[in-house]
Amino acid sequence: MPAPETTVAPMISLRNVQKRFGDHFALHDISLDIGAGEFFSLLGPSGCGKTTLLRILAGIEQPTSGSLSIGGDAMAGVPANRRPTNMVFQSYAIFPHLNVEENIGYGLRNMSIPRTEAAARVAEALALVKLDGLGRRNADQLSGGQRQRVALARALVCRPKVLLLDEPLSALDKNLRQDMQSELRALQRAVGITFVFVTHDQEEALAMSDRIAVMNGGRIEQVGQPAEIYDQPATAFVASFVGTLNRLTARVTERGAGHLTVAGVPLHLPAAASGPGAEVTLAVRPETLRLGRDPECDLVLPARVVEVQFLGSIVRTRVDVGGDVISLDSFNRPGSPVPAIGSSAEVSLRSKDVIVTQAP
């Protein structure tokens, strides 16, 4: 399924946005378009500026320079309370002096909507987040999952053009988090609102998003669909942050650019453009490697088994290839032999699955 392309006027458009706190740059030169109806994730490690970017979209924080438009309207000088965005805060920010209904109806009171219609919309929102019957509950009698739903309903009931979510699932336990991932995704499809979703969890971003922007140190490293981000990481950072990554050291031979050896095995990779003698770092995903000699693979490397981990349906084997320890995954099939630690083995892969990154 192709992600919505942003050739039509984008819902959100950021141009050269910078944000400085004192002399620290939280955001460097962010330019980004997000399409209407997209589930768009901002993914990156803690402190990379995700929340700051979200707060700039919401109007809670002002950019130091650069411009921003939402739904085609420039947002310079438009305060948070007049933007077509609503936010689900990381702490959920449930108003403690109000019950669930009053929390959800909070924003509607500013919209001059008749009382009966407001009540109907609150009831609809309660049903949407599956909290029917809990309208009269006090805020302090809610579980973490329920607080998250109240925060979601409170924002959605205002029918924003863009919903901003700041790590809404990070406070939930693992099972609930996985349920909420699919529920949130289904909800987004149902309401058709553009979601900007912040997370530091790459699996979450890959599982939920139409497109992802990977951020690091206040910059966007790559924007793309989950499969692009995973299979064709644009930078070494993206390659290592998204998914598990194995690094292999290769050396360019006398024949020059593109001709390499790894653990003594020759290999041709046009992407490795360095001159003879240079060291190149190759990246390989665990799932592209096979233990043993595989006829579909054009590259077979000698290895020694270092460690075997059972991960349930998957067995992760760690092997030493020419001094680099790498992981490879295979399905745990009953009857398939488990490699012995210390034994020598062969690792097969296809040279087209190898990602070339420059030496760190």
Added chain:
Amino acid sequence: MTFLNRFAGLRLYAVLFVIFIYGPVLLLPLFSLDTGLYPTFPLKGLTLQHYAEMAANTSMIEALKNSLTVAVIVSALSTTVSIPAALALSRYRLPGAAAVLGFMSLPLLIPSIVIAVALLIILLKFLGVALSLWTVGAGHVLICIPFCMSVLMSRLEGFDPSLEEASRDLGCTGWQTFWRLTLPLAMPGVISSLLMGFVVSFDEFVIAFFLSGTQTTLPIFLFSQLRFPDKLPGVLALGSLILAGSAVLVVLAELLRRRGAKSANPGDI
């Protein structure tokens, strides 16, 4: 020494402590019910006569009214001016906020006689204002503000700042956010501040002594009555009533504080 022994020792200490603090105060209602003219043991007999005398003492009732009026106005005024100041100091990183806070608590440290004399000079020499209950009230506002500020700030600082951001995000202006979110959440603090202002003003002697004109407040009136031994039982009766009133106030404040404490950690999950 065993744990039990130490525990018994502690308990004895606690009992003595409570007697030391509350004993003298509790003598007041006791003697107010005695038929004798002088507060001595043994008690001579039980009577409510002093309470009747007190009610008949119009100048005492007048002083009580003055004190109540001043205390109510002072507590409302000092709380009202403290709310915006406490909000500003707890919300924004203002330049010089620490200095403002320091200056603000100065009236707590300066002896009230110094403040009283300084105010007297300013009022009489520079402003040329006649002394009245208004000047007493103005002096009381000055010394009440630090108390009100500290109560309010401790309440306001406990909030998750994203609550106010959420309110703005949901369409409220700053002013609407104040009325719909900040003030309701700060209400336990506002009520403590009102009580605090009331008690400080009602009880205050030195400033009232210097700054009052022909109308006196209750502490000044009571002090003047001590010269007349036959007035003493009436003073005791009034004192007992005030004691009962304060007890009710303290219990109310504590109940409110507990209700506030329950809702004070909104961000908890």
